[in-house]
Amino acid sequence: MSHTTPSSQPTRTTRWQHLLRAGSVAAVLAATGCAQTPQQQAYHSALEHARTDPSYCYSHQYDTLLAEAMQRDHSLQSSKTPDRDDKPDSSFQPTMQISVTGATAMPDLSLPPYFHRVCRLSTKLPNGTTENGFLTFTYLIRDNKVQSALSEWYSDAEVTQEYDATMKQIEAGLDMNNPDLKSCIQRYPAFDAPSKDPIVQQGALDLRAHLVRRCLANKAALKDLYSDLYFIHR
Template sequence: MPRFTSPSRLARPLHWQHLLRAACAVAVLGAAGCAETPQQQAYHSALAQARTDPAFCYAHRYDTILSEAMQRAQAAQADTASPKAEKPDTAFQPTAPVTVTQASAMPDLSLPPYFQRACRLTVQKPDGTPESGFLTFTYLIRNGDVQSALSEWHSDTEVSQKYATTMKQIEAGLDMSNPDLKACIARYPAFDNPSKDPMVQKAAFDLRAHLVRRCMANKAALKDLYSDLYFIHR
């Protein structure tokens, strides 16, 4: 059984884009040595099993994870709408059941030390309203051990909004002569995604854009570090 770390407070997840932030948002799993309820134990066991289960996208054992992830996403949207509202720390609680009407597994994504699995779903919520989106499982793996894991729900609405934001940034103009930008684009080529689903295509594009932006930010931070060291030691 892999080791899991305990969270303090969940950061707002972002479809695919928070793949490389899982170490900072590692919540959802109980701390070692802390007493857990049977429901929590079942939840954490399912989260661990989803990493290797070939049927993770279709099995009812993951309904609770899906329901909890959707509830957490809705709470995060409420936080965004009312940033001054005080919210308690997110903790595991049994939630209302949801019904999966369609499900298809996306290709696994490995960007060491992170590994992610995603399922494309259409969900019938308790109020009867259908909602489509992605349920993702992200794992931080070091030396073959799972250090932390995170489940997230990203609705089609969220994916479309973030895609539109990225397209506006691109249309505003990019300096394609920037050597750092060229290097980052080359480092993260387009994903081989045979899906005809426009939402899957947007999600894949959104992930690549995030990786390129993060690469650029890392290069800028490294340059700042070198500059600081130069002036400190001159």
């Protein structure tokens, strides 16, 4: 696991030039061999460029990525069964103006084959309400090539909700004698959050908890596979 801290950048305070539009979002983000519209080409290009751009949190080049991710998140949160597996809409056309009043780049996180970048943003919506959160960029990289990529928006309210749920699980008691749990916790040690902001601290714990849960799920699936193979070949 490696961490790379991006160079400091000035806070971005100007308005977004792109807008949100209403409607469902369902499109595969990874570039395909199919013909793409200019909007899709620009979308994929911006997402790819954000992987290495030191100014990825501060450039208007990524306005549409934030707008699409934020609308998708709002749509998911308003549904009865939010599903983070919904795919981004690469042909997205924003129709609602958003202002960004603050931006901070978090340390990059490399967990091969995944690479993760995060922007801590403060935003203002057209109705005057404010919403703070994290714009994340996640890349699946194999053989030094990006196989797929995803941008997502997580509001502070969502981060706190996930944090509270995790703390309830911890308070309910964990079987620290479970060898799989011990192994997964050791594999994903606590992250060094670069800020004393409590939401950033909560987000770091949320991410670690997610990775530990995924590790446990993978171990359980592997055991099930071994069990199935045993009965098949016995």
